[in-house]
Amino acid sequence: MLTTHTHEDLHGSHSISAPWQNDxxxxxxxxxxxxxxxLKEICDLLHVPSVHLSGDEEMLFQHVQxxxxxxxxxxxxxxxxxxxxxxxxxxxxxxxxxxxxxxxHFPMKGDLLGVDGIHARHYAxxxxxLSECNLILLPFKKLIALxxxxxxxxxxxxxxxxxxxxxxQGMAGMLSAMGAEARVARFLLTMADRFExxxxxxxxxxxxxxxxxxxxxxxxTLETVSRTLSVFNELGWISxxxxxxxxxxxxxxxxxxxxxxxxxxxxxxxxVSL
Amino acid sequence: MLTTHTHEDLHGSHSISAPWQNDxxxxxxxxxxxxxxxLKEICDLLHVPSVHLSGDEEMLFQHVQxxxxxxxxxxxxxxxxxxxxxxxxxxxxxxxxxxxxxxxHFPMKGDLLGVDGIHARHYAxxxxxLSECNLILLPFKKLIALxxxxxxxxxxxxxxxxxxxxxxQGMAGMLSAMGAEARVARFLLTMADRFExxxxxxxxxxxxxxxxxxxxxxxxTLETVSRTLSVFNELGWISxxxxxxxxxxxxxxxxxxxxxxxxxxxxxxxxVSL
DNA sequence: CGGGGTTTTGAGACCGGTCAAACGCCGTGG
DNA sequence: CCACGGCGTTTGACCGGTCTCAAAACCCCG
Numbered sequence: 001m002l003t004t005h006t007h008e009d010l011h012g013s014h015s016i017s018a019p020w021q022n023d024x025x026x027x028x029x030x031x032x033x034x035x036x037x038x039l040k041e042i043c044d045l046l047h048v049p050s051v052h053l054s055g056d057e058e059m060l061f062q063h064v065q066x067x068x069x070x071x072x073x074x075x076x077x078x079x080x081x082x083x084x085x086x087x088x089x090x091x092x093x094x095x096x097x098x099x100x101x102x103x104x105h106f107p108m109k110g111d112l113l114g115v116d117g118i119h120a121r122h123y124a125x126x127x128x129x130l131s132e133c134n135l136i137l138l139p140f141k142k143l144i145a146l147x148x149x150x151x152x153x154x155x156x157x158x159x160x161x162x163x164x165x166x167x168x169q170g171m172a173g174m175l176s177a178m179g180a181e182a183r184v185a186r187f188l189l190t191m192a193d194r195f196e197x198x199x200x201x202x203x204x205x206x207x208x209x210x211x212x213x214x215x216x217x218x219x220x221t222l223e224t225v226s227r228t229l230s231v232f233n234e235l236g237w238i239s240x241x242x243x244x245x246x247x248x249x250x251x252x253x254x255x256x257x258x259x260x261x262x263x264x265x266x267x268x269x270x271x272v273s274l
Numbered sequence: 275m276l277t278t279h280t281h282e283d284l285h286g287s288h289s290i291s292a293p294w295q296n297d298x299x300x301x302x303x304x305x306x307x308x309x310x311x312x313l314k315e316i317c318d319l320l321h322v323p324s325v326h327l328s329g330d331e332e333m334l335f336q337h338v339q340x341x342x343x344x345x346x347x348x349x350x351x352x353x354x355x356x357x358x359x360x361x362x363x364x365x366x367x368x369x370x371x372x373x374x375x376x377x378x379h380f381p382m383k384g385d386l387l388g389v390d391g392i393h394a395r396h397y398a399x400x401x402x403x404l405s406e407c408n409l410i411l412l413p414f415k416k417l418i419a420l421x422x423x424x425x426x427x428x429x430x431x432x433x434x435x436x437x438x439x440x441x442x443q444g445m446a447g448m449l450s451a452m453g454a455e456a457r458v459a460r461f462l463l464t465m466a467d468r469f470e471x472x473x474x475x476x477x478x479x480x481x482x483x484x485x486x487x488x489x490x491x492x493x494x495t496l497e498t499v500s501r502t503l504s505v506f507n508e509l510g511w512i513s514x515x516x517x518x519x520x521x522x523x524x525x526x527x528x529x530x531x532x533x534x535x536x537x538x539x540x541x542x543x544x545x546v547s548l
Numbered sequence: 549c550g551g552g553g554t555t556t557t558g559a560g561a562c563c564g565g566t567c568a569a570a571c572g573c574c575g576t577g578g
Numbered sequence: 579c580c581a582c583g584g585c586g587t588t589t590g591a592c593c594g595g596t597c598t599c600a601a602a603a604c605c606c607c608g
Contacts, residue, residue, distance in 0.1 A: 094447045097532045102447045116443060118436035125443065144432075148422065158418075161435040162392035168442035169390060169399065173368045173376045175449040176493025180596070211555065219450025221597055226556055242555075242605075258371045454564065484586065495565055500588055516573075516587075555604070562597080571588075578581080 036060040037086070037136050039146075039153070045084055045110045045136075046160060051153045059146065062137045072113060072127035072135065079117030081139045085109050088133030089208040092125045093216075103217040106130075106209060109198050115164055130208045175219045178257075183218045184228040185253040188238065192247055207243040310334040311360070311410050313420075313427070319358055319384045319410075320434060321471075325427045333420065336411045346387060346401035346409065353391030355413045359383050362407030363482040366399045367490075377491040380404075380483060383472050389438055404482045449493045452531075457492045458502040459527040462512065466521055481517040 039059050043050045053059060063086060066072060072083055075095055085107050092113065094102040104125055107113055116124040118140070147154035174186060196202030207214070211222040218225065232238045237253055239246040247253070313333050317324045327333060337360060340346060346357055349369055359381050366387065368376040378399055381387055390398035392414070421428035448460060470476030481488070485496035492499065506512045511527055513520040521527070 094443060096447065096451060100451070102451050104443055104446060115436060116440050119433050119440055124440045144428070148425075154418070157432075158435070159393050161432070161439065162389060165435065165439055165442060166390050166393055166398045168439060168446060169368060169378055171446045172378065172442060172449060173370065175446060176490070177370060177374070177376055210553090216450070222555080223557085223598085224596060226554095227596095230556070485588095486586080496587080497566085497589085498564060500586095501564090504588070550608090552607095553605085555602105557602080558600085560598085563595095564593105565595090566593075567591090569588105569590085571586100573584105573586080575584090576582085578579105 035063040035134070037063065042084060042136060042138070043156065045086065046112070046156065047110065048156045048159065049152070051150050051156065053150070064135050064137050066129040066133040066135065068129055068131055070129050070133075072129065072133075073117070073123045074126045075123060077123050079114065079121050079123050079140070081137050082115060082117075082143070083113040083127070084136040084138055085111045085113065086134040086136050088135075089130040090127055090133060091130055091209060091213060091217075092127045094125055101126075101216065103209075103213050106213075106217065108194060112160055112164070115161060180218075180220055180224050180228055181231070182257055183220060184214075184225060184232070185256040187214065187218055188232075188245065188247065189250070189253055189257060191245075192250075202247070204244075204246045207245060309337040309408070311337065316358060316410060316412070317430065319360065320386070320430065321384065322430045322433065323426070325424050325430065327424070338409050338411050340403040340407040340409065342403055342405055344403050344407075346403065346407075347391070347397045348400045349397060351397050353388065353395050353397050353414070355411055356389060356417070357387040357401070358410040358412055359385045359387065360408045360410050362409070363404040364401055364407060365404055365483060365487060365491075366401045368399055375400075375490065377483075377487050380487075380491065382468060386434055386438070389435060454492075454494055454498050454502055455505070456531055457494065458488075458499060458506070459530040461488065461492055462506075462519065462521065463524070463527055463531060465519075466524075476521070478518075478520045481519060 037060065039053060039061075040050050042061065064083075066088070072090065073079075087109055090107045090113070092104045092107060094104055096102055105111075107127070113127050113135070114123060143153075143157065147157055174183060178186070191205065191207065192202040195205045209217075211225045214220075215222040215225045220228075229238070229240045232253070233240045235249075235252070237247075237249040239248055311334065313327060313335075314324050316335065338357075340362070346364065347353075361383055364381045364387070366378045366381060368378055370376055379385075381401070387401050387409070388397060417427075417431065421431055448457060452460070465479065465481070466476040469479045483491075485499045488494075489496040489499045494502075503512070503514045506527070507514045509523075509526070511521075511523040513522055
């Protein structure tokens with residue numbers, strides 16, 4: 001009854017494996033650790049229309065490198081900068097009172113880190129590199145100052161914050177309304193989307209996180225994640241081998257995503273005269 | 275084995291019942307529907323240091339009234355303003371693909387609505403009044419424009435957005451890591467805190483939402499919410515009668531809040547040489 | 549080849565969901 | 579004024595999805 005895996009040719013050799021060396025000229029040379037990005041590159045990464053600087057007031061932002069396992073920032077640490085992922089994979093986690101860690105997100109290329117630090121001037125979460133990472137350091141003060149002279153940039157900042165909020169809302173909705181299979185399906189589809197947007201294959205990719213981390217992110221145990229993936233595999237919807245995932249029936253997953261395991265009763269409308 | 279309720283003297287007569295008429299001079303007269311607030315009042319409501327306007331460039335913001343059941347905004351509606359709750363109780367909901375509604379939050383005095391509309395210029399959620407509501411209309415453009423001349427206000431905006439984000443993160447964490455009892459305990463404590471911050475009793479208050487709405491918010495069914503409240507009642511931690519809640523053993527609830535029903539394993543540290 | 553971490557799979561327990569019934573609250577209309 | 583009906587709440591009995599605990603297989607790396 002278990003999967004007799006029909007292909008064993010996909011392991012560590014995807015083009016995704018080393019995402020930080022896709023285009024040697026994309027943003028300058030990769031020479032060990034030091035590198036600068038222009039505002040335009042940053043806007044491109046964020047998927048917002050380019051902010052054009054008046055004149056050639058070259059505004060450059062420094063890159064910083066992190067190795068697998070290193071922390072970008074920890075909870076409570078003084079906040080002074082945001083980080084934009086240029087390449088690599090990370091996780092952001094909350095540490096609950098009992099010391100357990102709760103995965104909040106898996107940032108990758110184009111995602112912004114550290115936004116939760118703005119409010120209290122201290123980071124509210126911890127960010128850890130899951131692979132070699134190249135991040136663009138965005139000193140908050142500098143960003144704000146720049147925003148004042150460039151309204152479009154200011155709007156971009158608001159946009160990105162609001163977008164993060166919408167994403168979190170979606171997470172909360174999912175966590176409280178969908179069953180394990182729908183959660184895992186949604187996770188896979190989201191990952192596929194994100195890989196595709198990054199220019200990689202959305203059909204075949206490697207997950208960078210453990211089952212435990214996925215489970216924490218989805219509000220499930222690692223065993224349930226594993227089992228659910230196995231079920232999808234047996235159904236022929238995907239093909240799983242360790243952390244390698246191949247999407248074989250996107251429609252089936254999309255469909256499953258919409259079916260809540262429970263809750264979600266018909267909506268009641270209370271209309272009141274204006 | 276069921277609760278033989280030991281007191282039936284607390285019903286619709288708390289001072290909380292009509293929270294929008296606490297101080298007749300607090301922010302002007304309550305004369306049916308029209309009322310204006312200054313920037314200072316807004317800052318006070320948001321719990322941020324007052325923004326002082328240069329000179330007496332009186333900047334006033336209009337209030338809007340909503341009756342129970344009315345919608346402030348709906349999903350997809352064009353975004354152009356935020357709303358700050360001056361008085362009253364609301365819920366914000368997400369409508370999932372199957373038409374079911376998912377409660378995201380229960381905004382009350384001092385809370386900001388509509389932030390999720392900034393990104394796509396369309397509201398991403400729906401806000402419904404759970405009681406007579408008096409909201410302060412904050413036209414986004416106006417706010418941004420004002421922010422340009424008043425850096426402190428601009429910071430305040432960033433702060434509030436970030437704060438919302440942190441709150442959502444906490445929600446996500448709770449939903450994926452805590453059991454039913456811990457969720458309900460946390461909900462009660464949060465409500466108590468918020469009432470207290472509003473100047474009402476944090477020990478005795480009336481919930482404004484149904485069990486179904488609480489359940490949706492907490493990712494539980496209404497029956498589970500009801501049962502859990504009954505359990506707390508039998509334990510003597512609280513006293514419940516319909517929507518009236520009395521907190522009788524705060525410490526017990528605080529303690530329960532920290533105990534996850536599952537998950538939350540000891541944290542593994544992967545330290546890598548710098 | 550050995551060892552630690554990760555993943556898979558199984559068997560059983562338990563929490564929380566489902567379905568159903570009774571009760572309370574309250575507005576409405578006879 | 580009371581009866582009725584609708585809605586929200588409480589409680590019960592049962593069921594099923596997830597978690598728990600455990601063991602084995604797998605992978606990577608030394």
